[in-house]
Amino acid sequence: MRFTISREKLQEGLAAVAASIPAKTTLPVLANILIETSDKGIRLSGTDLDIAVSTEVAADVETVGAITVPAKKLSEIARELPPSPVKIAASGEQRITLDCGRSHFKILGLPRDEFPAFPSIRFSESWRIRSGDLQKLISHTSFAVSTEESRPILNGVLWELKPDVMRMVATNGHRLAKMELPIKATGAPSADLIVPPKALEQIRRLFPADEELEIARGENHLGFRSPFTAVYTRLIEGPYPPYDQVIPKDNDRVAIADKVALTSALKRMSVIASDQTHRIRLSFNSGMLRFSVQTPDLGEATDELALRYTGDQLDIGFNASYLLEILRYMPTDEVRFTFKAPERAATVQPEGWNDSATYLCLVMPLRLVD
Amino acid sequence: MARIAVLSSAVADQIAAGEVVERPASAVKELVENALDAGAQAIEIAVEDGGRQLIRVSDDGCGMERDDALLALERHATSKIRSAADLVGVRSFGFRGEALPAICSVSHLVIESAAADGAGTAVYAAGGSVTDVRDVARRRGTTVSAARLFYNAPARQKFLRGTRSEWRSVLEAMTSIALNRRDVRFSLTHDGKVAFTLPAARTLRDRVAALWGAGAADRLLDVEDVRGAIHVSGLAERPSDVGTASRRTFLSVNGRVVRDTGIIRAAEAAYRSTLTAGLRPSLLLNVIVPAESVDVNVHPAKAEVRFRDRWIVERAVEDAVRRALGTFDASASLGVRTWSPGGAWTRPGADVELLRPASREMDGLFQPVSGEEDDVPFAARPGDMPPEPAFPALVAATEVAMDVIVPPLLQLRRTYIMFEHDDGVVLIDQHSAHERVLYERFMGMLERGEAPSQRLLFPLTLHLTPAEGEAFEANRTLLATLGFEVEGFGGSTLLVHSVPMPHPRFDAERCLRETLATLAGDRDAAAHARHERLAATVACKAAVKAGDELSQGEMRALFVSLAETRLPAHDVHGRSTIVQLSWPELERRFGRQ
Ligand SMILES: Nc1ncnc2c1ncn2[C@@H]1O[C@H](COP(=O)(O)OP(=O)(O)OP(=O)(O)O)[C@@H](O)[C@H]1O
Ligand SMILES: [Mg+2]
Numbered sequence: 001m002r003f004t005i006s007r008e009k010l011q012e013g014l015a016a017v018a019a020s021i022p023a024k025t026t027l028p029v030l031a032n033i034l035i036e037t038s039d040k041g042i043r044l045s046g047t048d049l050d051i052a053v054s055t056e057v058a059a060d061v062e063t064v065g066a067i068t069v070p071a072k073k074l075s076e077i078a079r080e081l082p083p084s085p086v087k088i089a090a091s092g093e094q095r096i097t098l099d100c101g102r103s104h105f106k107i108l109g110l111p112r113d114e115f116p117a118f119p120s121i122r123f124s125e126s127w128r129i130r131s132g133d134l135q136k137l138i139s140h141t142s143f144a145v146s147t148e149e150s151r152p153i154l155n156g157v158l159w160e161l162k163p164d165v166m167r168m169v170a171t172n173g174h175r176l177a178k179m180e181l182p183i184k185a186t187g188a189p190s191a192d193l194i195v196p197p198k199a200l201e202q203i204r205r206l207f208p209a210d211e212e213l214e215i216a217r218g219e220n221h222l223g224f225r226s227p228f229t230a231v232y233t234r235l236i237e238g239p240y241p242p243y244d245q246v247i248p249k250d251n252d253r254v255a256i257a258d259k260v261a262l263t264s265a266l267k268r269m270s271v272i273a274s275d276q277t278h279r280i281r282l283s284f285n286s287g288m289l290r291f292s293v294q295t296p297d298l299g300e301a302t303d304e305l306a307l308r309y310t311g312d313q314l315d316i317g318f319n320a321s322y323l324l325e326i327l328r329y330m331p332t333d334e335v336r337f338t339f340k341a342p343e344r345a346a347t348v349q350p351e352g353w354n355d356s357a358t359y360l361c362l363v364m365p366l367r368l369v370d
Numbered sequence: 371m372a373r374i375a376v377l378s379s380a381v382a383d384q385i386a387a388g389e390v391v392e393r394p395a396s397a398v399k400e401l402v403e404n405a406l407d408a409g410a411q412a413i414e415i416a417v418e419d420g421g422r423q424l425i426r427v428s429d430d431g432c433g434m435e436r437d438d439a440l441l442a443l444e445r446h447a448t449s450k451i452r453s454a455a456d457l458v459g460v461r462s463f464g465f466r467g468e469a470l471p472a473i474c475s476v477s478h479l480v481i482e483s484a485a486a487d488g489a490g491t492a493v494y495a496a497g498g499s500v501t502d503v504r505d506v507a508r509r510r511g512t513t514v515s516a517a518r519l520f521y522n523a524p525a526r527q528k529f530l531r532g533t534r535s536e537w538r539s540v541l542e543a544m545t546s547i548a549l550n551r552r553d554v555r556f557s558l559t560h561d562g563k564v565a566f567t568l569p570a571a572r573t574l575r576d577r578v579a580a581l582w583g584a585g586a587a588d589r590l591l592d593v594e595d596v597r598g599a600i601h602v603s604g605l606a607e608r609p610s611d612v613g614t615a616s617r618r619t620f621l622s623v624n625g626r627v628v629r630d631t632g633i634i635r636a637a638e639a640a641y642r643s644t645l646t647a648g649l650r651p652s653l654l655l656n657v658i659v660p661a662e663s664v665d666v667n668v669h670p671a672k673a674e675v676r677f678r679d680r681w682i683v684e685r686a687v688e689d690a691v692r693r694a695l696g697t698f699d700a701s702a703s704l705g706v707r708t709w710s711p712g713g714a715w716t717r718p719g720a721d722v723e724l725l726r727p728a729s730r731e732m733d734g735l736f737q738p739v740s741g742e743e744d745d746v747p748f749a750a751r752p753g754d755m756p757p758e759p760a761f762p763a764l765v766a767a768t769e770v771a772m773d774v775i776v777p778p779l780l781q782l783r784r785t786y787i788m789f790e791h792d793d794g795v796v797l798i799d800q801h802s803a804h805e806r807v808l809y810e811r812f813m814g815m816l817e818r819g820e821a822p823s824q825r826l827l828f829p830l831t832l833h834l835t836p837a838e839g840e841a842f843e844a845n846r847t848l849l850a851t852l853g854f855e856v857e858g859f860g861g862s863t864l865l866v867h868s869v870p871m872p873h874p875r876f877d878a879e880r881c882l883r884e885t886l887a888t889l890a891g892d893r894d895a896a897a898h899a900r901h902e903r904l905a906a907t908v909a910c911k912a913a914v915k916a917g918d919e920l921s922q923g924e925m926r927a928l929f930v931s932l933a934e935t936r937l938p939a940h941d942v943h944g945r946s947t948i949v950q951l952s953w954p955e956l957e958r959r960f961g962r963q
Contacts, residue, residue, distance in 0.1 A: 277822035367823035
């Protein structure tokens, strides 16, 4: 294997793959990056066994071949190289030489056979989705996944693909985020996929918004690919809990508030809220929202905010940090809350959002004690 | 039937003597207290045959003139009070004028005394009557010898126990006195063998070391607290050491050695949740209360006192001991201990008001949601991307505002948190420490009767064994107080709609399942014990485990919360949460000393 590549292309390729390399691993080869020659140049790949990322960059290939080398060292070297073409050549199965200007490196690696094979996914039957649309769903929902180990299903984001619509849902059982977007009918059949958020994070990071992605499903893996880059991920086995049943349809108390004003009031209250529960009390009356918080050993605080409210007077408790978090993702200046009762789910939606997407978050209340 | 007759005064004295002088040990105590009342700086006590043959107490106190030495043997002759009013707040040990006549009535007594170096008096008496008075030359001070105690009272003599047993009582009485008056030099011999010689000591700890060795002193923590008008000081055994050597207790109230099970029990209550059942700590406590709130004249041997408000005194003692156990010094140690008492975490006084913004910066354990502090405003343009979910940075500057100074922390084996301290290296067991933090929090919730509880979108379903079902029924209301709200309990299936949120890693389902499994088969306990048992079990199940990797922020949050607990050095099973290795111990091991 022997090729010449520009310093920038090498850095670009390494940056794309580096994030998938595990920081700590018991399998030494996983700390390495796989370098293979291809038709257009070279292909760089990395994996932590849950996710694999592979990307192709232009290079002048003299002789074909493949080898793995420590990702971290190679990235560090690439970062420090002078602005000259980089010549990389394998000498034997376990070593490369790297020359750039007057710099010369020999780096020990591992044979390519030791690198795990990527899941086999046939892209012949695939969905085609604009990456910007996918990224929009990811960034509005994946924050809500659970990190609890005992319910692994909730550790993933539910991605429902229908012929004309796609939807993402994430929840930790306390709060939920859901966004859906109409899509053009595509060839592949409908599917419910539960995807680890780590993989979605890579999707968000790696693909330009206007690129069309091919997405296909293997046995229990999912593959995303663009002309140059591919991401593979393990899928979490379902079924996902029936989230639709818990989204309230009959909430009859509605409040519309200014997002910025509400956010700052919540932040003020949070100073006094308990570090563990962040519990605050919201009292809705016509035209007025009153905040109050009491924390033993710390103190108490109240605040008020004018808003539009219809419905009977309501006192309800929440984890303020859940509310603050949801508000951060709301894309409009005003937000709409709906409630039924102090022990029932509340919904939060953007108010007056001129968009093809629909977005809804849901928060479960905290018990209030009088 | 015999005719009625007034007892001769000698017989009456003998009977009364039985109350004051029950056995050699009480005679020793009376004579030594007289010496102390006389302002002695050094007292020598010699005892033979457990005190049955001879008790001799020599002091360097003020001594007596001849008249006084004779008068001292009369009943109710005392130099210490003049009227009943003087009894209130009496400072001297003696005040009845009973001890010497009582001892004299049942022994061969010799008093040698001189009010100044040189000319002195020797008074000889037996069975209560003076037999001879002579001049002697001696140093200032008094020597009282009581020989053949109870020689003329066979009924009393019958009740005396063997030499060893009587000697043990004498030693015990003298130990109490020596602990009480560490400012005085004492020496005690039995049949010519030295039991102890104690130099005047600066602190109670020094006196303990002189009595029982430095090791014994090391096992004790300083107690020092003022609650209102009540001052509690002394030494309390470090929980990790309790049960490893014989238990010793000592209590003084306003400078008087007393027995008071109520106060000792209150002190022991402070150890609750730090000791395995059945173990009792050593306690050496001095309590000072306003003179008018205690009556010392209720017991013939003055061994008990009566408090006007006992509850207040007991709470003050409990609080003082708990405070001592709450210090860093209370933790277990490897080898030489040089910890400066109270060190390691600095806390502001209770009256200092503090906001605690610091924990806002902590991720993980003590803050459920990551990222919300990182406020990047974004415009509400359709299709706009929200900001990257940023992880909260640990901003060093916020530590300035913290009321606990957190040193750099290192996690070892995903089990221990290690840090360096002025006095040495400290290891914290992350599970035990978190358990302690949660236990105190849960106890607080059970006592206040409220806890935040998070409603769940999808109720948890738990399938229970019959024993677990029973455990659930027994603890149902307590669990609800902690935040586990259950709707519909159908024999073997629980539907849980709300759960507590003690920390972000908390796994409610696993915690509840394991708690019920542990409580299953518990025999019915008293209501209070059930509180503690439940809080301890839930805390154990809810705490981070050994093997959980903790972020810096989580370790710091744990450190701060632990410092804020009442008993940071002990988990709820009586094990240590903290182990220290002092620099001197390390130096010793590396041969640097
Ligand atoms: N070692 C001593 N040195 C100086 N004076 C003494 C000594 N022992 C006794 N006395 C004097 O003898 C008096 C009588 O002693 P005694 O012990 O009988 O009575 P008390 O100490 O006054 O009261 P109590 O009966 O409560 O002990 C004392 O009040 C004291 O004046
Ligand atoms: Mg006396």
